[in-house]
Amino acid sequence: MPKVVRAGAVSHVGRVRSNNQDSGFIGKHIYGVADGMGGHAGGDVASSIAVKYLAEQDQLFDTVDDAKRGLTEALLQANTLITDAVDEHSELRGMGTTADLITRVDDEMVIAHIGDSRVYRFHEGQLEQITTDHTFVQRLVDAGRITPEEALVHPRRSVLMRVLGDVETNPDVDTYVVPAVEGDRWLLCSDGLSSYVEEDQIAEVLARTVESSREVADDLVQLALDNGAPDNVTVVVIELGNRPLEPMRSRIVGAAANPLKYASRAPRRVKRILPDVLQSSRRLAQLPEREEFVPPSDEFLQQLIDEERKRKRWRRVTWLVATVVLLAVIAGAAMLAYSWTQQQYYVGAYEDQVAIFQGVQATLGPWELSTMIEETGISVDDLPAYQHMQVTSTIPFSSLEEAQALVERLEDAVKH
Template identity: 50%
Template sequence: MVFEGSSAAISHTGKVRSNNQDSGYSGANLFVVADGMGGHAGGDVASSIAIHRLEPLDQPYASVEDAQASLQAAATTAAGDLIRAAKDRPELAGLGTTLSAIIMVDDYAVIGHIGDSRIYLYRDDAVTQITADHTFVQRLVDSGRITPEEARYHPRRSVLMRVLSDMDADPELDMFVMHTQPGDRWLLCSDGLSGVVDEDHILKAMRMGMAPGRTSDNLLKQALDGGAPDNVTIVLVEVGGQHAMHSGTPTIVGSASNPSNVTVPPVRAPRGNWLHPVRQAANEPSHFEPAPEYLEELIEEDRRRAKRRRWGWIAGMLVVLAMLAFAAFAAYSWTQTRYFVGADDDSVVIYQGVQQNIGPITLSTPLRDTDILLANLPPYQRDSVERTITARSFSDAEAIVSRLQAGADRVTGETPLPTPLPTPTEDAG
C-alpha cells in the first residue's frame, strides 16, 4: 500500500561550511536524512552512499517486519560500501554518516536510526523527539552528569558513539515501529537544524499549519538566522491531513543529488587565510566517532574540565568581590576627606563625611559640637544649617561656624559694643 500524505525535502550548506555533506530523500514510502562525516570528500561520499543504498527500499511492503528486515539489510550493505570506498581510496579513511529513516507501511512508521540526526513527531499540538542521539553528551545526560540544556552547548556535543562508517561492517541501528494517525507530522533533520532551533520554535512552525514545503522553508530560515554553523537538511512528512499528496519523482537533496552519484572531489592542501579563519576550518569533520575505550578518557577529561571551570568560577568571584571591596573602601575613604555643617538636635555641629547615606550605612560622623543653638540663629541661617552647608575643608567649616556665631550673637544681643572715644577736655593753659 502506497503511503497517503505529503512531504518535502530541503538541504542547505549553511553559513560556515564550504560544502554540503548532508543528504536527504523524500519518496512515496521512504524518507531519509544522512549527515556525512570525514572531511571535504568523505562526508559527501558517505551520505550519498547511504541514500543511494536505501533508495530501492521506497516501495510498498506487506508487513512492518519485511520493512524492518529490508532497512537493516540496506544499512549493513551501506556499511560494506563505505569500507570498500575507504579501501579503494585511502584518503577517505574515517568516512561515515548518520542515518535516520522512516518507511511508511499502512498505518505504521518503521524507523531505523544511528547517529545524532533526529526524528521528531508533531501530534496533538506537541513536538516529541522520537530518536535518541548516539553521542557522548547524550550518555552524560542519561547518566545524570549533565542536563539536556547543558548538552546543547557542551564542547563534546559532536562526538558520536555510534555511526554508519568504514569501521564497522555490522552497524547497530535503533529499530522500532510506531503507529501513525492522520495529522501526524514527522520531521527528520540533521543536527544543523536541531543544534540551532530548539523544540519550542519547531513547535511554533508546526502550529502554523502550512504545507510541508513552506514549513521546511520556515525551519531552514530559523536555522540560517541562528548562524547555521553546519549543513542543514530537513525532510518533513505529513500523514493525511489538509494538504494534497505530492506524487511523482522522489526528491533527493544534498550531496546525494549530485548526478555523478559519489564523485570524490580531488584532495587539495588547505590554503590558510588569516582573514577568514572560519572558512579555513569549514572542511574539518563535523563529527568524530571515537574508539569505545575513548569514552572513559572523555568522561575523565570532562570531570577535570568541570573542576577547572568550578575553581575558575570561584577564583573569578573572589577577584570580583575583592575589587568591589576595594572600590567600597576607596569610596568611603574619599568621603572622610569631606566636611559639612549641620544640625544635631538643637545645636550646630561640624560633620566629617558626606550628607548622603547608603541604606542603613551612614557616611558621616559628628566631629565637633559648636554649642551654637539653632534657636539663636537668624531664620535664614537656621534653614541653611538644617539643610546642611558643604565645606571645602575643616578650616572652611570653622569659618562657616564663625559666621554662624556672629549671626547668633546679633540675635541674642551679645554683639560687643564699639569702644567709646574719650571725652574732649579744655586746655588748662
C-alpha cells in the first residue's frame, strides 16, 4: 500500500501583511494547515494554539473510523483551547482559525476540514479540490445563486460560516475519505494560495519532477507572490509512493513556529505565557481583517441572501442606467455629426447636369447624407475637360454661397 514518502511545508507573510497569521505542520502521520482570523493581535495566536496542539496529536490510526473520530476530536479540543485563551485574554475575543488535517490509514486518506483553507488531490495529471469552503459565497454557489467565477470577486467572499474559535463551542467538522494512490500529490493550503493562483497553475507546479516536496511548496508560494498575493500564504505538500524519497522530519511553519510556550493540555496557563506574543503583536500596524465569521444561522443566512438580491438588483439598475447614458451619448454624438453634415455643400453631377447638394457625399446604412437642392441647367458634357473631371468627382464647400459662386464660374466657362 502507498505511504507518504516525502513532504514539504512553507509559510510566507505575503506582500502586504505585517505579520503571519497562518500556521502549518508536517508530522510523521498527520499534516495540517491553519489560517488565523481576528485581527493582528488574534489570528496568529489562534492558528498557533491550534497547530501546536494538533502537531502534538500526531499518531497512526488503526482504522478509517478511528482517524475520522480522532481528527475531529483533535480539532474540537483545539477549539476549546482557543476559547480558554480568550477567557483569559478578553482582547483576543473574536479570534479564530480555519484548519485542515490529513492522514493516511492503510490505502485511504482521511481529511478533517473547517473553514476556507483547502485540500487538493493531484491525481494522474488532474487537480481536484476535495474540501468544500465553509463560506457564504460557497453557500450561494451551492444554491445556484451565483457562479464560481462570480464568487471570486463577490464582496462577501471573506465571510466564513465555520471556524475554530470562541465564536462556537462545538463547531461542525467535515471529514472526507479518499483512496490513497501511489504517485498522488496532496496539497493543503491557506486561501493566500487558492485565492490568487489559478488551479491550472497549481496543477502545473504539482506535475513537476523535483528533488523534494519542499521545492514544490516553495514554487507554489513564489507563484502566489508573483501574482501579487497580499495575504499570508501557507502550503503543505505530501507525496505518496512505495519507497522513501527523502528523510521525513516533523516541521512547523508560520506563526506556530514562533516561541509561544502554550501548554495545550493546560489551557489555564495561557495568561502567563501569551503576553510575549501579545506584546509583539500590539506593536504591529493595524490592518483590516481579511475574513470575518458569522453564525451559520438561517436568519443571518437569509439576511445575507437578501443583501445579495439587493446587490444584484442594484447591479441591474446600474447597468440599465449606464446603457441608457451610453445610448444617449451615442445618439447625441450622432445628432451632432448629422447636424454638421447638413451644414456642408458640394457641387456634383445630377442626371448629366451640374447641381448643388446639401450634406456630404456619403451614406449611413440605407440613408443618404445629402440631398440635391439646386439644379443649374448646365450640362456636364459642355464643361471643359478639367471642370468636367472636378464636377464628376464632386467639389465640396462649407457654405451655399461658395457653391453658387462656383456655378457662376462654370456658366462663364461654358459660354466662352
